[in-house]
Amino acid sequence: MADSVGVALLVVLDTLGPAERLAFVLHDLFAVPFEEIAALLERSPQAGRQLASRARRRVRGAAPAPHADLTPRREIVEAFLSATRGQDFRALITLLHPEVTLRADRAVMLSAGPVTVAGAEHVARGAMAAMGRARFTGPALLDGAVGLVMAPRARLRVALTFTIVDDLITAIDVIAEPDRLVRLELAVLG
Template identity: 50%
Template sequence: MDHGLAERFERERLRLRAVAYRLLGSLTDAEDAVQETWLRLARTDPATVDNLDAWLTTVVARVSLNTLRSRAARREDPLDVRLPDPVVDTGADDPAHAAVLADSVGLALLVVLDTLTPAERLAFVLHDMFGVPFDEIGPLVDRSPAAARQLASRARRRVRGQAPAPDPDLTRQRAVVDAFLAAARDGDLDALVAVLHPDVVLRSDAGSARARHTVVLTGATVVAAQATTFGRLFPHARPVLVNGAAGVLVSAGDRPLSVMAFTVTGGRIAAVHVIADPRRLAALGLAG
């Protein structure tokens, strides 16, 4: 193995992980895709690689596409969406998470990406998020560049129609989330409804990886009523960043109970995503 090539790969590792995470929505699968990319590079003659950055991007994208296609083949209900893994920033210095958080992709967007076909998702992510030209994307999905452009266009329309755009001001986001938590603690339904978008969507993994489907609640009144049932836990919540947006980590002592991600749009909460499965929380390496 060429040591210079290995060093260049290490310089690209975090970017490749960010690409794979956006394609797969899973931190573990993203790391596996990057590792497979490294193994393929190790078996490759360096003389055949003209542009290493482009080569690595192509390989990690192809590996991720195979994973997406395997998921689609296994999925019993094509409408069911597994909540993506959150990237939680508790303030610790973690360069791997920092790479994923750069130009963060919110969980609400990742949920919508999971409804796309594998080819649509790849075309959209590579072009719109990483600037890969369509003449490089086309061969990955066995399409012409023009057809790849159409795939990305369809995905873009879906994203714009279904993924709420978060408010850019993190301080405002935090103020809205704090108001939600305070109202839930007090059991104040009116205050909760006031801070929720009328069409708010709450998605939860129901606290178990064995749950067959993600639990989905819609509408301000329904979500507000649900929030009052677990508002007693919120004194144990502390602010964190989840995929670059305002979120909370709920803990009992040093044991994480849930991660809650919020999408705040126009000063109201448009989406809430709750990860409470103990195995998923353990894999995130969180401490209360």
């Protein structure tokens, strides 16, 4: 299911309340009339419409800045994921700035504090070590920028945000602390 619908969509759906999720899925995916949805939810058809509308806005997420072309950044982030999944160290190195920095919060490594790794080789080796988790990872919009979300069983566990300058990844932030994850604005990439 994650492959056909997308990891990010499953994660976003998981952030909806039960009534919003039901109204959205039944109406937008299965074309169930609002009158039937309202009966299931014991609400008015107008309330069902409002629930579906609110869910639809959350699934679409905040629109990126109109001038921002996400395509080049998306290609770089997807190439990073592909190289990690394929254990292609050389391809991964070509995506990273020589002085790239990876910062992982304490929940990622279960450490007393955040962990910082610097340099393309060190960051690439760390990404290779996380290959097993990469199969539960997919691209998403995180606060309006292209990033990656790791969501085994459709539960958001880790988010990666990227800083990209001149088509090279210069910084990666790995977020796993629950209080930081809930503050991220998540949206499915179109």
